[in-house]
Amino acid sequence: MVKIADIELGEFPLLLAPMEDVSDPPFRALCKAQGCDMMYTEFISVEGLIRDADKSVAKLDIYDYERPIGIQIFGANLDSMVQAADIVTEANPEVLDINFGCPVKKVVCKGAGAGILQDIPKMVELTKAIVDRTALPVTVKTRLGWDDNSKYIEEVAERLQDVGIKALSIHGRTRKQMYKGEADWSLIGKIKDNPRIKIPIFGNGDIDSPEKAAAYRERYGVDGIMIGRAAIGYPWIFREIKHYFATGQLLPPPTVEERVAAAREHLKRSIDWKGETLGILEMRRHYTNYFRGLPHIKQYRKTLVSEFDPAVLHATLDEIHEVYGEVSA
Known part of the structure; x- marks a missing residue:
């Protein structure tokens, strides 16, 4: 049984990735109905939250049928992150997730999202501050590194675990890659093989079929898979993967x-x-x-x-x- 803190997610959970203008309550409802085990909100700007911006606050909306659910935040200022953690805690999700992986320029240029991959000590400092601030389990989503010369994810995984995160989701690309090329899961597999790592490790990137999900589960030993782009307009991906895991058979596509x-x-x-x-x-x-x-x-x-x-x-x-x-x- 895979757990984030005390939250039971099943033997091999499938997670819906947080995606801007995609992972909203309307779409989450469809994914949940098709077997998604855990979902995350769209990422929420901590600066928007602490300023009570309508768009940011609206993203805090969660519903009982969605649980367990994580609210994801992004930012680069320690005081703002801590204040936002208080707001998220009040919203009462199961998990508070920190986005250290978004590659979009307008986020990165502020040192947030994947931008923080250029400053690992700050990444650890921000994470520790949030872990210390909230009673919610804190999780992180990130990438392998900033570019091919700075894939520090093995060190990052240990350091984030040491300051108290309860799970880590890793997209198998660098920030420089954006969404191009093929996701490299080899380092994700190495983290799972590290005897120091005790928290769940979820792999993300390029999972677009039941066969690939099964192959990557076997090859890299991850605790679960986070699915992003393959779910857009196709919530059935969750039921198809689960059926394939259980039976070895492919479901017919939806009518x-x-x-x-x-x-x-x-x-x-x-x-x-x-x-x-x-x-x-x-x-x-x-x-x-x-x-x-x-x-x-x-x-x-x-x-x-x-x-x-x-x-x-x-x-x-x-x-x-x-x-x-x-x-x-």
Whole structure:
């Protein structure tokens, strides 16, 4: 049984990665329904939290059906991080997660996210301050290093464990790589082989099929897998991996009926949570994967990613269902 502190996650948990404008409550609900074991909020700016910015505070919204859930924060200022830890603690998630891995320039240039990989002592200092401040289990998500010449993740794992984190998620790329090239899990495997490491180690990067999940579980010995981009518009990835682990068989892909139902539920939840305009806009990145592989779907997808009228969007989903029937991709 894999545990973060006293939180039981099952024998080999599958986690939904925190993704900006993706891992929101509407999408998390769909992933949970498909077997995701633990989810994280979108990352939240500590500066936004302590200034009570609406967008940051809204990301604290969590619901009982999502549990266990982690709230993820990012920042570079110690005082701000500690104040934000108090706010997160009040929101009562199971876990407080620190983002030391986001490679986006506007985050990195402030020394936050993956930017802190250029200052490991500060990374450790910030982590210790948060661990000391909150009664919540603290976890970290990070990358192998800043670039190929600074892959210090083995040292980082030990030092973060020593200051009290309860789990570590590692994306198998450097910041310089962004999301390019192939994720290198070899160092993640080395950390799992280190007898000093007692906390769960979750691998992240490039897991996009049940077969790959099974191969990486076996090859690198991780305690669980965190899935990011492969889940966008495809929450079924969690049930497919779990079924493959249990049976060695691949599930058939979701039917058109399932795809349309999921897209419709996602759209409704997104509008309910964010309001009509933003809810429709932020839903758009999911449509490609919801209907990937259906022949001649481009004309419908064009409407889905350009239309602002919910009635037209629902009518388009109706038409997809009617035209494609029970065809599966």
